[in-house]
Amino acid sequence: xxxxxxxxxxxxxxxxxxxxxxxxxxxxxxxxxxxxxxxxxxxxxxxxxxxxxxxxxxxxxxxxxxxxxxxxxxxxxxxxxxxxxxxxxxxxxxxxxxxxxxxxxxxxxxxxxxxx
Amino acid sequence: xxxxxxxxxxxxxxxxxxxxxxxxxxxxxxxxxxxxxxxxxxxxxxxxxxxxxxxxxxxxxxxxxxxxxxxxxxxxxxxxxxxxxxxxxxxxxxxxxxxxxxxxxxxxxxxxx
Numbered sequence: 001x002x003x004x005x006x007x008x009x010x011x012x013x014x015x016x017x018x019x020x021x022x023x024x025x026x027x028x029x030x031x032x033x034x035x036x037x038x039x040x041x042x043x044x045x046x047x048x049x050x051x052x053x054x055x056x057x058x059x060x061x062x063x064x065x066x067x068x069x070x071x072x073x074x075x076x077x078x079x080x081x082x083x084x085x086x087x088x089x090x091x092x093x094x095x096x097x098x099x100x101x102x103x104x105x106x107x108x109x110x111x112x113x114x115x116x
Numbered sequence: 117x118x119x120x121x122x123x124x125x126x127x128x129x130x131x132x133x134x135x136x137x138x139x140x141x142x143x144x145x146x147x148x149x150x151x152x153x154x155x156x157x158x159x160x161x162x163x164x165x166x167x168x169x170x171x172x173x174x175x176x177x178x179x180x181x182x183x184x185x186x187x188x189x190x191x192x193x194x195x196x197x198x199x200x201x202x203x204x205x206x207x208x209x210x211x212x213x214x215x216x217x218x219x220x221x222x223x224x225x226x227x228x229x
Contacts, residue, residue: 031215043160043203043219056216091159095215103148103207103215107159 002026004108006092012114013082021077021111023092032075033093033105034067036060043091049075082115089113117142120220122204128226133194137223139187139204146218148207149180151189153200154222160203163189194227201225 005024013019025032034046047057049067066078079086089112093105122139129135149166166178166187177190187204201222
């Protein structure tokens with residue numbers, strides 16, 4: 001069964017450092033997403049991406065964040081200068097279609113980001 | 117008012133019991149509705165989509181009431197393996213993209229022997 005994969009599973013970084021979280025969405029999916037979940041809190045939407053551009057982003061997704069699809073398979077989330085409050089589990093998700101039909105989103109196993 | 121509201125639980129039930137979870141959502145423009153389950157420190161996994169007519173998948177039944185902005189999930193004959201957090205999720209479904217999911221905080225279920 002096809003699945004979303006993410007690397008690394010755990011990333012530890014110092015405050016102020018840049019991190020890149022990587023995701024390989026399901027191969028025939030066209031929409032890609034990043035969500036985060038701070039420990040003990042709900043899953044929160046960060047950004048959605050379609051046709052090589054951001055289609056929607058949340059207030060959390062400020063100038064410190066960026067996304068990219070550098071090749072035909074990877075989808076990355078970059079945090080330019082990490083803050084302590086960026087510590088969370090980051091989930092990548094993908095869906096075959098967008099708003100109409102087949103819009104179920106499938107999540108990767110997550111990357112746990114710890115900012116020290 | 118929270119966008120998606122759920123009773124956090126925990127619901128502690130014996131094996132074989134029937135348990136029901138409820139959820140309300142605030143945005144009447146929401147188009148798609150889902151139940152996900154999340155095991156501790158794992159990713160959300162899609163349990164089922166929720167359709168206006170109600171739908172069933174084995175021991176799981178989901179209902180949607182658009183007028184009341186209310187979603188439910190019924191689990192019959194609960195198993196130990198059903199122990200997890202159940203997430204109510206809605207999607208505003210903005211035409212042209214977006215497809216942002218809004219999650220509730222989840223309802224924790226513990227099924228006991």
